[in-house]
Amino acid sequence: MGYKGRSMSPCRLTPLLLLLVLLNAGSALAQDKGSVNPKPLPPLANPNDPKLGAKELFARKLLPSTGPAHVIGSYVKGCIGGAAQMPLNGENWQVMRLSRNRNWGHPDMIALIKRLAAKAHKDAGWPGILVGDIGQPRGGPALSGHASHQIGLDADIWLTPMPDHRLSREEREETSAVMMVREDRLDIDPNVFTPGHVLVLRDAAQEPAVQRIFVNPAIKKALCREAKGDRSWLSKIRPWWGHDYHFHIRMRCPPGAGECQSQPSQSEDEGCKPSDLAYWFSDSVLHPKPPPTPPKPKPPMTLAQMPAACKAVLRAPDAKP
Numbered sequence: 001m002g003y004k005g006r007s008m009s010p011c012r013l014t015p016l017l018l019l020l021v022l023l024n025a026g027s028a029l030a031q032d033k034g035s036v037n038p039k040p041l042p043p044l045a046n047p048n049d050p051k052l053g054a055k056e057l058f059a060r061k062l063l064p065s066t067g068p069a070h071v072i073g074s075y076v077k078g079c080i081g082g083a084a085q086m087p088l089n090g091e092n093w094q095v096m097r098l099s100r101n102r103n104w105g106h107p108d109m110i111a112l113i114k115r116l117a118a119k120a121h122k123d124a125g126w127p128g129i130l131v132g133d134i135g136q137p138r139g140g141p142a143l144s145g146h147a148s149h150q151i152g153l154d155a156d157i158w159l160t161p162m163p164d165h166r167l168s169r170e171e172r173e174e175t176s177a178v179m180m181v182r183e184d185r186l187d188i189d190p191n192v193f194t195p196g197h198v199l200v201l202r203d204a205a206q207e208p209a210v211q212r213i214f215v216n217p218a219i220k221k222a223l224c225r226e227a228k229g230d231r232s233w234l235s236k237i238r239p240w241w242g243h244d245y246h247f248h249i250r251m252r253c254p255p256g257a258g259e260c261q262s263q264p265s266q267s268e269d270e271g272c273k274p275s276d277l278a279y280w281f282s283d284s285v286l287h288p289k290p291p292p293t294p295p296k297p298k299p300p301m302t303l304a305q306m307p308a309a310c311k312a313v314l315r316a317p318d319a320k321p
Contacts, residue, residue: 032097032145033173033174033176034097034098034099034100034172034173034174035099035173036099036169036170036173038099041056041059041060044056044057044060050302050304051299051302052302052303053141053299053300053301053302054140054141054300054301054302054303054305054306054310055140055141055142055143055300055301056143056300057140057303057314058079058136058138058139058140058141058142058314059136059142059143061136061137061138061314061318062101062137062318063137063318063319063321064080064081064082064083064084064085064104064137064138064318064319065081065082065083065138065313065316065317065318065319066082066316066317066318066319067081067082067316067319068081068082069081069082069083069084069106069107069108069152069254070082070257070259070313071106071151071152071153071253071254071257071259071260072151072259072260072307072309072310072313073150073151073259073260073261073306073307073310074150074151074260074261075148075149075150075151075153075154075250075263076147076148076150077150077301077305077306077307078139078140078150078151078260078261078306078307078310079138079139079140079150079151079306079307079309079310079313079314080104080105080106080135080138080139080150080151080152080313081138081312081313081316082319083104083105083106083135083137083138083139083152084104084105084106084107084110085103085104085110086103086104086105086110086113086131086134088103089166090114090117090128091117091118091121091128092117092118092120092121092126092127092128092129092162093113093114093117093128093129093130093131093162094128094130094131094162094166094167094172095130095131095172096130096131096132096158096167096172096175097132097133097172097173098169098172098173099173100133101136101137102133102134102135102136102142102149103131103133103134104134104135104136104137104138104139104152105134105135105152105153105154105155106151106152106153106251106254108153108209108251108254109134109152109153109154109155109249109251110134112155112207112209112210112249112251113129113131113134113155113157113249115207116129116157116200116203116204116207116249117129119200119203120161120196120199120200120203123199123200123203124161124195124196124197124199124200124203125196126161126162126196126200127161127162127163127164128161128162129157129158129161129162129200130157130158130160130161130162130177131155131156131157131158132155132156132157132158132246133145133146133149133155133156134149134152134154134155134156135149135150135151135152135154136149138313138314139151139152139313140306140310140314141300141301148250151260153250153251153252153253153260154248154249154250154251155248155249156246156247156248156249157200157204157246157247157248157249158177158245158246159177159178159180159193159197159244159245159246159247160177160178160245161196177245177246178192178245179192179244179245180192180193180197180216180218180219180244180245181216181218181219181244182218185218185281185286186218186281186286187218187221187222188218188219188221188222193219193222195226197219198222198223198226198227201213201215201219201223201237201247202227202233204247204249205233205234205236205237206233209251209252209254210236210249210250210251210252211236211250211251211252211262211263211265211266212236212238212250212263212266213236213237213238213247213248213249213250214238214239214240214243214247214248214250215237215238215239215240215243215247215248216239216240216242216243216244217239217240217277217280217281218244219239219243219244219247220237220238220239220271220272220277220280221277221281223237224270224271224272224277231270232268232270234270234271234272235266235267235268235269235270235271236266237271238266238271239271239277239280250263259307259309
């Protein structure tokens, strides 16, 4: 999850938009349980309906398209051809919520997660990491949970360290991630957020291809307080709603990916001044008041509203399992 579109100052968010962001941040979280026996989606009555949400089409693709990796569009409006699958198990990682089938991404992202898993073991002493959502086999909008994660360059990593044993299928669907933030939302919970978490987040942020990492504002506050030595990596750590059970890695567009739309570069400032964090701990953000009239649901994005090349990605043959 995380900020899903263009760079935006949080101070520009109206109460209505703030509510919509909070509602979106509350779905398909790391602690939401999956299903051991997920039911396949029923066939679409009219897949060519121009008003049909593109999410219905992409969610029904169970395998990536053939061919090399090809990123199209932006994090919030795009797709990926030739996605790679994150293996379900490794020496230092395990994939969670297998029923979502969202362990697909750009090969560079898969390689980065594997490196981070090894670093978490070496630097933080974790057995490894638990991998949450990356993306669907062909990217695109998901039926639930994310506006981003559409081009294989976003990934959610649980803030709960991997246990020292192989999780069963039931455990992968039903184990809850651990809340890292105090109940009052003003700081981390020192009983669960450890120096090891600082090292894992540092390792992720120091990856050159990583552009942003989204965390709960209380976690950003803790990192600002506890980071030692070279603190330049803090500039990549961005506070955003939610992210108190997991952190969200966002990579830059790969070199030569001409159809990939990256986000603007952010400031290289640490983002640790009191003025940088004050907004996130204001009463209007910690305790937002709902508008008098509930907002109307936004129509789903259609395939026609997506980059034209995504149609070819949908129509391409399945890659071999």
